[in-house]
Amino acid sequence: DIQMTQSPSTLSASVGDRVTITCRASQSLGGWLAWYQQKPGKAPKLLMYKVSTLLGGVPSRFSGSGSGTEFTLTISSLQPDDFATYYCQHYNSYPVTFGPGTKVEIK
Amino acid sequence: QVQLQESGPGLVKPSETLSLTCAVSGYSISSGYYWGWVRQPPGQGLDWIVSFYHSGSTFYNPSLKSRVTVLVDTSKNQFSLNLTSVTAADTAIYYCVRLLTVTLIRGPFDYWGQGTLVTVSS
Numbered sequence: 001d002i003q004m005t006q007s008p009s010t011l012s013a014s015v016g017d018r019v020t021i022t023c024r025a026s027q028s029l030g031g032w033l034a035w036y037q038q039k040p041g042k043a044p045k046l047l048m049y050k051v052s053t054l055l056g057g058v059p060s061r062f063s064g065s066g067s068g069t070e071f072t073l074t075i076s077s078l079q080p081d082d083f084a085t086y087y088c089q090h091y092n093s094y095p096v097t098f099g100p101g102t103k104v105e106i107k
Numbered sequence: 108q109v110q111l112q113e114s115g116p117g118l119v120k121p122s123e124t125l126s127l128t129c130a131v132s133g134y135s136i137s138s139g140y141y142w143g144w145v146r147q148p149p150g151q152g153l154d155w156i157v158s159f160y161h162s163g164s165t166f167y168n169p170s171l172k173s174r175v176t177v178l179v180d181t182s183k184n185q186f187s188l189n190l191t192s193v194t195a196a197d198t199a200i201y202y203c204v205r206l207l208t209v210t211l212i213r214g215p216f217d218y219w220g221q222g223t224l225v226t227v228s229s
Contacts, residue, residue: 043222044153095155
């Protein structure tokens with residue numbers, strides 16, 4: 001199974017900050033990586049897939065990059081609505097697995 | 108608009124079977140896409156359980172495969188999850204999901220139910 005890690009586990013930031021979350025895989029993913037946002041009491045929301053393809057309606061301040069085993073989610077200017085937990089997920093092979101999550105908190 | 112809605116008991120006794128149903132509206136299960144289940148223990152991360160196609164192709168999380176059964180009822184446009192021999196470790200919010208694209212057999216999940224909390228306790 002491919003293991004996923006994320007760093008940091010918690011991130012404290014202010015509105016307007018540039019935020020970067022890193023996701024690492026135990027083996028190369030061939031670009032098959034997605035990012036989700038989850039708010040308390042809600043189901044996860046898919047933000048992007050194939051490393052950097054944003055779903056419709058996702059603000060352009062979100063971007064993804066990376067290749068091989070290391071990937072990043074960047075929020076260019078943090079907005080109040082962005083305080084949430086973010087998960088990466090690989091879908092290179094079964095079983096698909098998620099990272100442990102990064103909580104973005106208000107500083 | 109595709110919508111998924113989970114239903115089932117919120118409390119299951121240890122060693123018994125957890126049974127949940129996902130009712131789908133806005134899209135016919137038999138028209139395509141892989142569907143599935145993902146769970147999230149309270150305060151923890153996401154665990155994929157199973158993904159399946161209506162015609163029978165099914166992929167299981169190896170850690171749960173021996174205990175998981177998926178049933179599809181295309182006439183009611185719903186599918187079910189049965190998880191046998193549950194323990195406290197199976198306490199989680201269970202989500203039914205749909206894969207993003209019709210062309211992939213695995214992938215990210217773009218549609219999620221609201222989730223249903225199942226507690227395993229005597």
